[in-house]
Amino acid sequence: MSAPKPVLLMLLSRHPYAEHSGRALMLRQRIEQARQRFEPRLLVLGHAAGDASDEDMDFLPLANPVALGLNAVRLGKLPLQTWLYYSVGARSRIAALAAEYKAAAVYVDMLRLAPLTEGLPHNLALIVDYDDLLSERYRLAESRGYDVMGFLGRRAGPLAGAARAFAKPILRAEAERCAAYERRMLSRADLALFTSPREALSMQQHGATPVMGAPPMMAPRVAAPAPVGRRLIFLGNLRYAENVTMLRALAESARALAEEGAWPADAIIEAVGDHAPELPAAFDVEHVRFLGRAPDLAALSGEGVFLAPVVSGTGVKLKVLDGMSLGCPVVATPKACEGLTARPNRDLLVAATPRRVLSTALALRDRPALKAMLAQSGRAYLERAHAARIGEEVALAFEAATQRAAAR
Template sequence: MGDILFLSHRIPFPPDRGDKIRSHHVLKALAQLGPVHVGTFYDDARDQQWERQLAQVSATYCLVRRRKPLPIAGLQAIGSGRALSLAAFDDRRLHSYVRQVLARHDVTAIYVFSGQMAQYVPTDFGGRVVADLVDVDSAKFEAYAARGPRSARGWLERREGRLLRREEARICSASALTLLISDAEADLLRSRVAPVSGAIATMGNGIDAFEFDPGGVDPEPRLLEQGSPRIVFTGQMDYAPNIEAAMRAIDRILPMVREALPSATLHVVGRNPPQALTARSGREGVTVWGRVDDIRPWLAGSDIALVPLDIARGVQNKVLEAMSMALPVVLTKGAATGIDAVDGRDFIIRDDDVSIAKAVIDLAQSPDEARRVGNCARDWIVRNASWEAALAGLPSHVGTNARRPLDAA
């Protein structure tokens, strides 16, 4: 096959958050198949410093600083009748780069990572387009709108959900293949965009079980100074579902745990926590640590991972990471979506606050049971969740099957 053009809404380095972990491994796998040209964005100087690594894996690349103010993107979205997500990632420099790559190189496949990037595929491209949507963004915004009050924000969320659903249908009809992270997400998308002419399939996430090995990393010393059991919640903390889950853990679950276990502490670990979270740090056993360079020592120093997500799309990397580190995980049904492990053996699924708190208490009071669940979790990851297995179908996904141009919006 010829060259591949890889379009991603965030630079796939470093692999330190859910979407970047997936895009990182996909890009590395694509680079094993042939020359890859990469068009992508970065958000801040921390990400820009990984440009050298991007250059090493790319035949050519275009790395653009995303600095468009949200109000400007909002005005552009409303003026053009597009979703805000599309306007926010619309950049003339990247459009120009795509045209240049297609004119100068024999590109036979374009891999679109995240729906925001499908707008860069020219209408006259004759090669194969693979759209990796990961999960169904439109459903997420609809869920936000349904949970909140009828307000200006709710109106924007409903609008975003409606327009993204239209965009998802367009992408599915115009791409040769649309990929989702789990069977549940793929079925959901089919139910929302049918009928479409392109194929919809599943490509799951994996994890490097050798990197996330509890025997290969020392616990974070600052965490070991805290009261036990040490309960951890990890994630990108400017992401609304993670914020809601952390607030739920702090305000509703932890107080019940501390009634039975007064020394219990909760640790929120992840970049960009909002003021609503940081304001709770230091109170009633809660510490909000913010961004850390390596999540593994924090998992190694914890006793229980808690993932009480109300709105969950796709496979949660935070769950896979905790399981790989042999941590017992208490999570909601939504957070377990796409992870074909066994409730009660490999993790503990509970949905209401009282049941979640009781599961945490039971594990803390039964160290042997907590150890058993953690060991089973680690064993399940080693046997079922490697990146090699997850990406085994990638060569055929971007191969020389029937091709379809991406139609104009």
């Protein structure tokens, strides 16, 4: 009879099975990676879904208004998003669960949850999954109308409105706070994870803590390359402000091309992803069609050209990998490729601006040989850089961090 696996207490900033987002997908992958060597126990900071997806999970509420006010003082030097999660009660509950489960390690989903791990036993391994460098994201986004609250805007109430009203100074201050906290947590953690290998490499110089690039695993969804269609596809959760910004840039580019007589009569940008009911009314129906969330992305296999007009943010953009996995050529901005090791103009086409992305995609629609070559190269890239072996490497890194902590 084999020995029981050690327990990994996983602190999650969102429901991994009820939310449809790139980060939720990454969390599902991290949970499965952990299962290879550990028994994961999941604790979500947020609301339960109220259905079967809540099974085997614990939930803690976000900070209440009183705690938020206190956090502005006691966490004043930490990133704003940490204020939304921290409370003495939540921190005490986490410590109690770690003791109850006899946890060997604690996994932290992004820096916003890190203050909740203060005071845990020194021989309990701390694994911090940064996702990406928020300091860099905020620094780059200061002049681009970035939504400082991100997906938390729906959960933060009046605080979200205040944050948006003073976006520029908040972004500037947040970049500084995040940079300081990123370095501080690197000195505390036993293992740091980044979805982008490039960002992992940039952080390895800041301390002795092992830093690992652990990008999303993504397998091709199509058995073999097939002829690629002519559709123009934008995939993304349109309840997320960055995706709405990208779609607006594409719509404005389509309108400008139409005014110049360069927009084909049969062309339309198809937006695939969950969205607010009122959003389609803000777009020109002649150029953008909203399809809603696709229950099965496989229905898009080989259907056309995927558009990734990313202009801000950091980390890995899943819309690029999704297009490749579906056997579709991808046209992206340089920003969309920053977190990837894909080869520009070999594994995907790269264009400088959203308008160039759109015009390049329009030209690509009628080049079947080039579409097929890009689809095949994208598939090979996934098999090379986003294969299942990543999961094995992450599980081994979790185990090594736990062993180092136990020996302290």
